[in-house]
Amino acid sequence: MELKRVVVTGLGALTPIGNNIEEYWEALVAGKSGCAPITYFDAEKFKTKFACELKNFNALDFFDRKEARKLDRFAQYAIVASDEAIKDSGIDLDVVDKNRVGVIWGAGIGGLETFQDEVINFSEGDGTPRFNPFFIPKMIADIAPGNISIRHGFMGANYTTVSACASAANAMFDALNNIRLGYSDVIISGGSEAAVTKAGMGGFNAMHALSTRNESPETASRPFDATRDGFVLGEGAGALVLEEYEHAKARGAKIYAEFIGGGLSSDAYHMTAPHPEGTGVVAVMQNCLQNAGLKPEDIDAINTHGTSTPLGDVAELKAIGKVFGDHAKNININSTKSMTGHLLGAAGAVEAISAILSMQHGIVPPTINHEHFDENIDSELNLTLNKAQKRDVNVVMSNTFGFGGHNACVVFKKLDE
Amino acid sequence: MSDIASRVKAIIVDKLGVDENEVVNEASFTNDLGADSLDTVELIMEFEKEFDIQIPDDQAENIATVGQAVSYIENAK
Numbered sequence: 315m316e317l318k319r320v321v322v323t324g325l326g327a328l329t330p331i332g333n334n335i336e337e338y339w340e341a342l343v344a345g346k347s348g349c350a351p352i353t354y355f356d357a358e359k360f361k362t363k364f365a366c367e368l369k370n371f372n373a374l375d376f377f378d379r380k381e382a383r384k385l386d387r388f389a390q391y392a393i394v395a396s397d398e399a400i401k402d403s404g405i406d407l408d409v410v411d412k413n414r415v416g417v418i419w420g421a422g423i424g425g426l427e428t429f430q431d432e433v434i435n436f437s438e439g440d441g442t443p444r445f446n447p448f449f450i451p452k453m454i455a456d457i458a459p460g461n462i463s464i465r466h467g468f469m470g471a472n473y474t475t476v477s478a479c480a481s482a483a484n485a486m487f488d489a490l491n492n493i494r495l496g497y498s499d500v501i502i503s504g505g506s507e508a509a510v511t512k513a514g515m516g517g518f519n520a521m522h523a524l525s526t527r528n529e530s531p532e533t534a535s536r537p538f539d540a541t542r543d544g545f546v547l548g549e550g551a552g553a554l555v556l557e558e559y560e561h562a563k564a565r566g567a568k569i570y571a572e573f574i575g576g577g578l579s580s581d582a583y584h585m586t587a588p589h590p591e592g593t594g595v596v597a598v599m600q601n602c603l604q605n606a607g608l609k610p611e612d613i614d615a616i617n618t619h620g621t622s623t624p625l626g627d628v629a630e631l632k633a634i635g636k637v638f639g640d641h642a643k644n645i646n647i648n649s650t651k652s653m654t655g656h657l658l659g660a661a662g663a664v665e666a667i668s669a670i671l672s673m674q675h676g677i678v679p680p681t682i683n684h685e686h687f688d689e690n691i692d693s694e695l696n697l698t699l700n701k702a703q704k705r706d707v708n709v710v711m712s713n714t715f716g717f718g719g720h721n722a723c724v725v726f727k728k729l730d731e
Numbered sequence: 732m733s734d735i736a737s738r739v740k741a742i743i744v745d746k747l748g749v750d751e752n753e754v755v756n757e758a759s760f761t762n763d764l765g766a767d768s769l770d771t772v773e774l775i776m777e778f779e780k781e782f783d784i785q786i787p788d789d790q791a792e793n794i795a796t797v798g799q800a801v802s803y804i805e806n807a808k
Contacts, residue, residue: 378748379748380746380747380748381748383746383748444776444779444780446773446776447769447772448769448773451769
């Protein structure tokens with residue numbers, strides 16, 4: 315059976331550097347950091363006192379008070395970003411066959427704040443279980459796509475993929491395959507996360523995963539820099555409307571890019587540490603190229619996982635060297651996490667959006683905060699350091715890797731009519 | 732309005748996001764004030780917390796209107 319072609323027809327973003335697609339892209343190109351001291355709670359006793367929080371996001375601009383109260387922030391973000399993407403796609407909700415519209419979403423954790431607050435409340439009581447009836451439905455990771463479908467009446471496939479920081483890329487690849495196989499005409503995909511909470515910061519701090527550059531939060535996320543000391547926690551959502559090509563063409567849709575393939579693999583090595591030689595990462599990029607029918611030389615740009623951790627960044631670049639050989643130095647490699655921080659389960663979505671927009675605009679956003687070359691990194695690689703670069707991008711790849719050794723990679727191409 | 736009635740109504744306005752004028756004694760949580768089954772459970776829990784009382788499940792089933800909530804709490808206090 316011939317696989318259907320899949321295109322991207324709508325985008326939405328709610329990020330620490332911009333609350334919609336236009337603001338997000340402008341900030342990416344300008345090299346703006348979204349990092350600042352934590353405002354959500356008193357972080358005085360925490361090793362890391364900063365994060366990439368959303369700015370000026372007020373749930374009551376989007377939901378009435380009753381609705382907002384029943385949604386954890388990760389679900390609010392999902393709804394806001396997907397509303398933007400759906401509107402951007404121009405899909406007529408009165409006309410589209412809603413039985414063939416699905417929502418496949420990514421969330422690495424889900425309603426962490428809800429979980430934290432309910433357990434705190436319980437532990438402060440006398441042991442009588444007085445849990446709020448909305449505790450479970452607010453917290454569960456699948457409630458984001460559940461709410462998106464309720465809001466718009468989409469009755470197709472509906473679930474969340476959970477693979478830590480690879481979650482959104484897993485969701486997008488599932489969505490791609492679902493449409494390829496003819497099961498759906500349209501899938502709203504992407505991811506959201508809201509883990510800037512006491513439990514989230516404390517938990518990641520305990521793993522020594524986070525940067526502790528408290529004296530300079532805005533330069534803390536510094537992928538590939540020799541003095542990088544961990545990732546910066548971010549939050550937000552990215553949403554993509556993925557659509558079967560003929561369906562999009564028939565309604566005269568604006569098409570951002572063709573979604574031509576994806577790949578998955580596992581490190582099978584350690585719960586949290588990356589494999590030092592990046593073997594699983596080599597495999598995921600090779601799987602992705604094969605799935606998309608590409609040669610390594612076809613890739614113009616890679617939005618890396620590039621979290622600014624000492625081990626992960628080197629392992630990923632080594633893997634890129636192995637997969638792409640001599641061509642690696644021709645590729646515009648960047649890490650948008652230098653600006654947005656690490657959106658965990660939403661990372662794959664906001665980074666795929668950056669990758670798609672870099673094709674549309676012919677500009678690759680920078681990896682900011684780079685000051686010191688790391689001798690463990692091949693100096694011939696173009697890491698798009700500190701300033702955006704003009705580049706005619708025809709094919710772009712986006713990597714994400716999650717704790718647990720999950721690797722997911724997606725690739726987009728300018729549409730050939 | 733009694734103190735209990737005004738506190739009950741404040742909770743209902745807060746939790747159900749309804750206008751104060753709608754919260755009349757005869758108003759049914761589900762039919763008139765837009766509550767679903769989870770909202771109703773949450774309301775009962777809030778009444779328990781606010782008035783420091785226990786409302787057993789079999790009694791809670793009989794509290795379907797604003798007036799029923801007020802009179803239950805008045806009797807329980």
